[in-house]
Every structure is written in C-alpha cells, then in structure tokens.
Amino acid sequence: MSSLPVVPIAPPAPMVPVPLQGAADCSSQVSRFRRFPGARHARRVLCLLPLLLIGVWAADNWRVLHDGARRLTTADPGWLAIGAAFTLLCWVSAAFARQGAIPERLPPGLLLASQFAAGAANNVLPAGLGAHAVTLRFLTGRGIPLARATASLALYSLVKPVAKLLVILVLLATFPTSLGTADLLPDEGTLLPVAGAVAGVGVAVTLVLALVRPLRRPLIDGLRTALTDARLLHTRPARVVALWGGAAGFSLCQAAVLACVGASLGLPVPWPDVLFAYLAASAAVGAVPAPAGIGPVDAALVFTLAAMGAPLPLAAATVVGFRVLTVWLPLLPGALVLSALVRAKVL
Known part of the structure; x- marks a missing residue:
C-alpha cells in the first residue's frame, strides 16, 4: 500500500488591518480642517472678540464709568483696598463652587483663570450665559463629557440661589432686631x-x-445625569464643602465689597444691613436677564439702601463704586485672560 504524498502547507499570511472607509474619511477631513487657513483666522477673531465687546460696552457706559471713578477719588483708599481683596475672593469662591459641582479633579490654576475670564464674559452676555459658556468650554476641554459638564452647570446654578437664601436666613437669625x-x-x-x-x-x-x-x-437624560452626579458629590465631604461653601462665599464676598465701598464713602448704614441689602436685592431681581445683573440689581440696591436710611445720592455713589470694583476694573484684565486662554486652546 503506497503512502500518499506529503504536500507542504504554506504558513498563513499575516493579517493586515484595513482601516474603515468612514474613519479614513473622518481623519482626512480633520487633517484638511487643521490645514484650512480659515480655522486659524477664526481663532484669532475669537481671541479679539472679548476685547471688542468690552470696548463697545465701555464706550456705551463711559459717562457712568467716569462719574463712578470720580466719586471714588474722594473715598477712603484703605476701605477700597479691602473691597478689592474681597473682589478677588469672589473668583476664588466661584472656582471652589465649580470644582464642587464636578466629581473629577480640575487643575486649580487653570480653573481660577477660567473663572476670572468667565467674569469678563458674564459682563457682556445676559443671565450668566457668558460665564456658563466659558466654564462649559473649559470643562469639555479637560475631557469632561458634555452631558456631565452641562449637569455641573445646572447643579451650580441651582445651589447658588439656595445658598444665598440660606445666608439671608442666617443673617436674619443672627441680627433679628438690627436689620431694617x-x-x-x-x-x-x-x-x-x-x-x-x-x-x-x-x-x-x-x-x-x-x-x-x-x-x-x-x-x-440630562436630568438623570444631574441627579446621579449630585448624589455622588454629596457623598464626598470635600465636594460638599467646596460646592456649598463656595456658593455662599461668593454671595458674602460680593456683599462685603458693597459694604467696604459704603464704609469708604461714609454710608450711614450698618454692615449687617448693607450685607442684607445686597443679598435681598440680588435675590429679588437677580434673575432678570441683564449682563452681570447691571441695571435691575443696581436700581434695587439703591432703593434698598435708601429705604434703610441712606441719602439717595450717597446710596447711588456706593452702588456705582461697587460696580467699579467688581465689573469695570477687572473688565480689561479679564478679557485679556479670556483671549489668552482661547489662544492657548484651554478654551
């Protein structure tokens, strides 16, 4: 019986992965977009846009800016310096609150810079849209999914007025007879x-x-994500302190700036009353869609301080000085930081 011939079997050829046509097309489109000169020009326009908006806003409010700066020349510089320090603490408090609203750890320096830039953006867009847009872009740039970043903005927006209300209740409980x-x-x-x-x-x-x-x-889906993240964050004490403490601290620091300006101008209203005046006025009309609350909050503040016994011209000067410290002086540096972050592709 003859044996069958042995036929050598060639080794199989190595498998070469074939890229998907869709992925190749997508990659080529991204490459073409990066080489497209219009993208670079668009980024330059975005860098200059905050400065342009600030210039238009300053030109439209030049008389108010000039009158406020002139009134502050007669104020006590020591109290104004303390007010400026409280203004800086406002951004620190906002950064703490933003960190407390997201489970992931964010870089502290960039987070603080983004909130400084968000303050400038908030002064040209109504209802906090500028600050939220800058923060949303910052979070997504750090790798946070869009749904979770949006949920953190919703949680921050919800906690902020609740924390302000709690501060008002604490003031009323602490000074039940002195607050007018x-x-x-x-x-x-x-x-x-x-x-x-x-x-x-x-x-x-x-x-x-x-x-x-x-x-x-x-x-x-967004509501489900927000509830899940809120439940997770409130199981972590550090995030709870950052979120609620930062939100309450922001309102208190803003109120302290108003009190410092009033003290520098000799406003005859006690500090607890001034703190309550800011918190009550901003809570009452803060939801009106005006850039940084300018306009409705100012009118409410003047009315509230006058109702507490301050002369009307002095109450108006105090509110103007408050806006100089919290809005007008940080406006140009904030816009420069915003442009720098856009140019560095952080935003």
Whole structure:
C-alpha cells in the first residue's frame, strides 16, 4: 500500500488591518480642517472678540464709568483696598463652587483663570450665559463629557440661589432686631404673583416634556445625569464643602465689597444691613436677564439702601463704586485672560 504524498502547507499570511472607509474619511477631513487657513483666522477673531465687546460696552457706559471713578477719588483708599481683596475672593469662591459641582479633579490654576475670564464674559452676555459658556468650554476641554459638564452647570446654578437664601436666613437669625427689613419684606400681594409665575414655569416645562418628543429624551437624560452626579458629590465631604461653601462665599464676598465701598464713602448704614441689602436685592431681581445683573440689581440696591436710611445720592455713589470694583476694573484684565486662554486652546 503506497503512502500518499506529503504536500507542504504554506504558513498563513499575516493579517493586515484595513482601516474603515468612514474613519479614513473622518481623519482626512480633520487633517484638511487643521490645514484650512480659515480655522486659524477664526481663532484669532475669537481671541479679539472679548476685547471688542468690552470696548463697545465701555464706550456705551463711559459717562457712568467716569462719574463712578470720580466719586471714588474722594473715598477712603484703605476701605477700597479691602473691597478689592474681597473682589478677588469672589473668583476664588466661584472656582471652589465649580470644582464642587464636578466629581473629577480640575487643575486649580487653570480653573481660577477660567473663572476670572468667565467674569469678563458674564459682563457682556445676559443671565450668566457668558460665564456658563466659558466654564462649559473649559470643562469639555479637560475631557469632561458634555452631558456631565452641562449637569455641573445646572447643579451650580441651582445651589447658588439656595445658598444665598440660606445666608439671608442666617443673617436674619443672627441680627433679628438690627436689620431694617420691615419695609423690604414682600407682602402677600407681591408673593402671590411670584408664586404664580413659578407655577406657570413648572407647568410650561411639563407641557414641553409631554408634547415635544424630540426634547423629551435629552432633557430626561440630562436630568438623570444631574441627579446621579449630585448624589455622588454629596457623598464626598470635600465636594460638599467646596460646592456649598463656595456658593455662599461668593454671595458674602460680593456683599462685603458693597459694604467696604459704603464704609469708604461714609454710608450711614450698618454692615449687617448693607450685607442684607445686597443679598435681598440680588435675590429679588437677580434673575432678570441683564449682563452681570447691571441695571435691575443696581436700581434695587439703591432703593434698598435708601429705604434703610441712606441719602439717595450717597446710596447711588456706593452702588456705582461697587460696580467699579467688581465689573469695570477687572473688565480689561479679564478679557485679556479670556483671549489668552482661547489662544492657548484651554478654551
């Protein structure tokens, strides 16, 4: 019986991965976009846009800026320096609150710089949109998913007014007889429309979720992400202290700036009353969509200080000086930091 011939078997050829056509197309498109000269020009425009907006805003408010600076020349420089220190602490408090609203650890220096830049952006866009946009871009640039970054903004926006309300309640409990609040607390005729407006907003949101199906899923997913992150953050004491302490500290530091300016101008209103005046006025009309609350909050502050016994011209000068320290002086440095962060691709 003859044996069968042995046929040598060649080794298999090595497997060469073949890239997907879609991935190759996507990679080539990204490469072409990076080589496209318009992208570089667009980034340069974004770097200069904050400075342009600040210039337009300053030109439109030049008379107010000039009058406020002239009034501050007669103020006590020591109190103004203390007010400037409290202004710096506002950004530190905001950075703490932003860190407390996200589980991931953020670089402290860049986080503080982003909040300084966010303050400049917040002064040219209403309802806090500028600060939120800068912070959202900063978070996504650090690798935070968009859903979680948006959830952190929602948590920060929710905690901030609640913390301010808690500070107001603490002030009322600490100084129950000294605060001149009798003429400032809303009566029943004022509270009913506010409650009706809040209920109307709730009904409108419910109707949107029920009727507009394309919005239902992303809103529900975003709410689920926000609740999950909020529950996780409140199991970590360091994040709880940063979030709530930073939010309360921001409001207190802003109020302290107003009190320092009032002391520098000889405002005849005690410190607890000035702190309460700022907190109450900003809580009452802070939701009005004006850049940095300028306008509605200013009018409410002047009215509140005058109701507490301050002469009207001195109350107006105090509010103008407060805006000089918190808005106008940091405006140009903040815009420069914003442009630098955009140029460095941090934002």
